[in-house]
Amino acid sequence: HIANCAGADDNATGTAGALEAARALGQATFDRTIVVACWDEEEKGLVGSRAWAAEAKAAGQVVVGMVSFEMIGFTDDAPNSQSLPSGFDLLFSEEAAWLAARDGRGDFVALIADEASQPLVTAFQTTADAVGLPMLPLVLSPAMIGSPLVGDLFRSDHAAFWEQGYPGVMVTDTANFRNTHYHCAAGPDAV
Numbered sequence: 143h144i145a146n147c148a149g150a151d152d153n154a155t156g157t158a159g160a161l162e163a164a165r166a167l168g169q170a171t172f173d174r175t176i177v178v179a180c181w182d183e184e185e186k187g188l189v190g191s192r193a194w195a196a197e198a199k200a201a202g203q204v205v206v207g208m209v210s211f212e213m214i215g216f217t218d219d220a221p222n223s224q225s226l227p228s229g230f231d232l233l234f235s236e237e238a239a240w241l242a243a244r245d246g247r248g249d250f251v252a253l254i255a256d257e258a259s260q261p262l263v264t265a266f267q268t269t270a271d272a273v274g275l276p277m278l279p280l281v282l283s284p285a286m287i288g289s290p291l292v293g294d295l296f297r298s299d300h301a302a303f304w305e306q307g308y309p310g311v312m313v314t315d316t317a318n319f320r321n322t323h324y325h326c327a328a329g330p331d332a333v
């Protein structure tokens with residue numbers, strides 16, 4: 143994480159999610175290779191994931207989909223506990239209306255995806271619905287990929303895969319738009 147901040151939510155929770163996914167996936171067999179990875183230096187510009195994705199592209203590897211477990215451990219069901227980036231309601235009006243109808247509660251998981259990741263989004267949504275987990279998918283059009291208007295949606299390792307033309311999804315609790323302890327801004331990011 144960053145210096146002098148433990149990072150219990152950012153990103154110990156994502157690491158815990160990846161480890162649990164590896165445990166669960168390790169008990170099954172698949173037609174395709176599944177790689178579970180934790181890349182370093184995300185906070186310094188996605189250094190590890192950019193290197194991996196660029197090497198995969200250069201080697202001609204096919205990546206069917208990438209899932210990044212970003213911060214996934216903070217929830218708050220108090221009204222207006224969820225904030226939004228400036229202009230969010232203009233680009234994602236239906237999603238902003240969904241949040242407003244829920245009184246701005248920060249008790250959901252957000253999925254940030256590109257259009258090529260729609261099968262992953264559908265699978266996540268089906269599972270979330272089955273277990274009663276509120277989920278807010280944000281699917282970016284090709285025109286939005288790389289746009290500074292949605293820069294907050296590129297702040298994790300999935301963006302390194304988008305840069306290489308690979309599909310990717312970020313699973314997140316929305317970071318500083320919900321958790322005031324993000325990067326220890328309002329106190330320790332501790333358990």
